[in-house]
Amino acid sequence: MxxxxxxxxxxxxxxxxxxxxxxxxxxxxxxxxxxxxxxxxxxxxxxxxxxxxxxxxxxxxxxxxxxxxxxxxxxxxxxxxxxxxxxxxxxxxxxxxxxxxxxxxxxxxxxxxxxxxxxxxxxxxxxxxxxxxxxxxxxxxxxxxxxxxxxxxxxxxxxxxxxxxxxxxxxxxxxxxxxxxxxxxxxxxxxxxxxxxxxxxxxxxxxxxxxxxxxxxxxxxxxxxxxxxxxxxxxxxxxxxxxxxxxxxxxxxxxxxxxxxxxxxxxxxxxxxxxxxxxxxxxxxxxxxxxxxxxxxxxxxxxxxxxxxxxxxxxxxxxxxxxxTPATGEKEQHHLVMLGDPSQMVTAAALAQAQAEVNKMKDIVSRLYALAEEIYIKQNFKDQERISLKAKDYERITDNIQKEVTIFIVKLMVNPLSEDESRRAQSMIKEVDELESIADYIERLIAYSARGDISKLIRDEAKKDFDALFVNVKAFYDSVSNQILLDRVDYSVAERKSKELRDQAEQIRKKHLDRVSSGEYDALGALTYSDMIVALRKIRSHTENAAQAHV
Structure with missing residues (x-):
């Protein structure tokens, strides 16, 4: 006993x-x-x-x-x-x-x-x-x-x-x-x-x-x-x-x-x-x-x-x-590994790891933008098929990161978090969701170039209008990304800029419809051009949402 x-x-x-x-x-x-x-x-x-x-x-x-x-x-x-x-x-x-x-x-x-x-x-x-x-x-x-x-x-x-x-x-x-x-x-x-x-x-x-x-x-x-x-x-x-x-x-x-x-x-x-x-x-x-x-x-x-x-x-x-512990000879990619149950990890450390994955996702979105520039701005039509395949691959990677980070943070939120940690965790979940959507629309934008002879579709005033919108939308994305990185998001400025870009996109679509009416472009070309402008407008919208996630 x-x-x-x-x-x-x-x-x-x-x-x-x-x-x-x-x-x-x-x-x-x-x-x-x-x-x-x-x-x-x-x-x-x-x-x-x-x-x-x-x-x-x-x-x-x-x-x-x-x-x-x-x-x-x-x-x-x-x-x-x-x-x-x-x-x-x-x-x-x-x-x-x-x-x-x-x-x-x-x-x-x-x-x-x-x-x-x-x-x-x-x-x-x-x-x-x-x-x-x-x-x-x-x-x-x-x-x-x-x-x-x-x-x-x-x-x-x-x-x-x-x-x-x-x-x-x-x-x-x-x-x-x-x-x-x-x-x-x-x-x-x-x-x-x-x-x-x-x-x-x-x-x-x-x-x-x-x-x-x-x-x-x-x-x-x-x-x-x-x-x-x-x-x-x-x-x-x-x-x-x-x-x-x-x-x-x-x-x-x-x-x-x-x-x-x-x-x-x-x-x-x-x-x-x-x-x-x-x-x-x-x-x-x-x-x-x-x-x-x-x-x-x-x-x-x-x-x-x-x-x-x-x-x-x-x-x-x-x-x-x-x-x-010699290297295997293959180039390794850093990636987030679920170290047991994330709810048992140090919250500040786990959020830092998740942030590293978000930053990697941003890097992939930047690469997608570069691929789109190669086709539409630099008009590199010879490598169109290679660029499209690479864009699809990048888009799949962003899907995986978005899923991985979301699951990781949701499990982590089982822990009692401080108010600031809770805000950061929720912001990251929203941000990866918006980044995944941005990647989707950039990949679609690249895919539209395979519908026909893109050089005939984007020419003269139509090309100038498209290039201007593309550059402005990308600059808007870069600005918001930098503000998020520095934790200094001014949403009122982002909202105002987003509205300006939306108005610009609408004006470009209307001008192009006038060109179609005058016989400069056929119906298929008009539809493709419209889809391209819509894709940029959607990217603009999701960029604004990413800024709002960090308010």
Whole structure:
């Protein structure tokens, strides 16, 4: 019966801890979404700035695994190169140590206090920001409370002969025991898929006296290796650069652990010397009051030291992973890969990835415009068939991107989003829909050129009128695209320009009907010309709608 009670207490405490960690991460992302977005935008080729970005983002999302997966996604979407990604990953290893310090506070002592402080703004606050702050406090309380339950549940194990006999080998102070603990920590982290959860379990075991500090320190080293599996899994199906980034993370952590492992006894002694109070000191209640701070300190020292050691060798690491992960020989296209369930991704990071796809869609629309110019403005009729086939191919690509981005963002919107994030998500869905329609009409415009001898249809005044409208519509599209990119859309100006273009199109159609009436053009030519003007007018309309989506 005692064993059953221990099992359900540990599982219940772990469940509360997990729930608290997940909610705290989501609430922090909601409150600090703009900070995460702006931090990501400041990534440069400078290795130090990339490390700082990785550190800050991981502090906000409270998970190095999430940051690593996010980084793989950015590389895959073409937002980040390999050197930048490695710098961010190094920073993520530092940022994740904050979690250790949060849960190293004396567990249980403040759990109910934070739950009490957080529940009222969570339930009754009028603004989302204050509700999320309440959610953060409530979640921190859940973390402490869950750890307290686990710690109390583990206490009977320290006097259970069967359990002590089973773990006796892992408690020994020799390299065989250290290695075994590292392997166990790695495997359990891979299974649980959360180094933060394993760190919490390790602190709970050590705080209750089930394991000593040296065993806990070895487990933490293993957890640092196990956490890399998430990014490795995320890179499956991604492009070569994303695979290299994930492997760089694994190699970095493996080498860091190997270096510390070689000097492990001195590493433990150094932490004991640095942190006040004996690691295995026991108070009157039988709690190991100092060990949690020792574990958090060891976690921080390991990750900071490993990063400092590897900073000068980032280029060598990048070259090494490039060598062991050779390119396939085919030119790869960056593309958005559904990294598991988008609703579980960091919102700011996921929106940045989706924006990269929108930008790629804009690039394809620009290529379609160039193909249309080649036929109608430059009158390259020799390559008409090749241009038409390429235009159809581009149009199919825009269809796929529109579908992919829409599904991705809709799934992402399952997350609680801030007001700004919600606005950006909805704007992107509308924008890709309008871009897909613009691509459709440009492709139709190109297809109309195959109806007959286009050089006879567009000549003299008819050509001048068409060229003027084509150039003006394209200029309107370029202007709106730039405003959207800079997030400075003036819809009143766009609306006025759109009306001018609509009036211009109507005047051109009327003038052409007069030419048909006078016998200058036949009926089929008139219909084709009318369809061409309508296509430009539709492009104008969808461009205006794209501007309106960002108001």
């Amino acid at each position: 005692e064993v059953f009670k221990l099992i359900y207490s540990v599982l219940g405490g772990l469940g509360i801890f997990f729930y608290g960690m997940k909610n705290m991460s989501e609430a922090l992302q909601s409150v600090a979404g703009d900070v995460v977005k702006n931090t990501i935008n400041k990534i440069t080729t400078n290795r130090f700035s990339a490390i700082i970005v990785g550190t800050l983002v991981t502090i906000f999302v409270q998970s190095s695994s999430v940051t690593s997966v996010m980084t793989v996604g950015f590389v895959n979407a073409g937002l980040m190169n390999l050197s930048q990604a490695i710098g961010v990953i190094l920073g993520a290893n530092i940022g994740t140590t904050v979690t250790g310090w949060i849960i190293s506070i004396k567990v249980g002592k403040y759990g109910l206090l934070f739950i009490g402080l957080g529940i009222f703004p969570l339930l009754f606050a009028k603004t989302n920001r204050y509700r999320q702050i309440g959610r953060i406090l409530f979640s921190v309380g859940m973390i402490f409370f869950g750890l307290s339950i686990m710690s109390n549940a583990f206490k009977p194990l320290r006097t259970m002969p069967e359990f002590l006999s089973m773990i006796s080998y892992f408690s020994e102070q020799n390299y065989g025991a250290y290695f075994a603990c590292i392997i166990v920590g790695c495997i359990l982290t891979v299974v649980i898929q959360s180094s933060s959860a394993m760190l919490g379990i390790t602190i709970a075991l050590a705080s209750s006296g089930v394991i000593q500090f040296h065993t806990a320190a070895a487990l933490v080293l293993g957890e640092n290796i196990g956490t890399t599996i998430t990014a490795l899994l995320a890179s499956v199906g991604a492009n070569i650069t994303a695979k290299r980034a994930a492997r760089a993370h694994a190699i970095f952590n493996l080498l860091g652990v190997l270096i510390i492992f070689l000097f492990f006894p001195f590493y433990v002694e150094f932490i004991d010397y640095l942190v006040p109070g004996a690691a295995n000191a026991v108070n009157a209640e039988g709690d190991f009051v100092n060990v949690a701070v020792h574990i958090a300190s060891g976690h921080t020292i390991f990750n900071v030291a490993a990063t400092v050691i590897f900073i000068p060798f980032l280029n060598q690491l990048a070259n090494f992973v490039t060598k062991i």
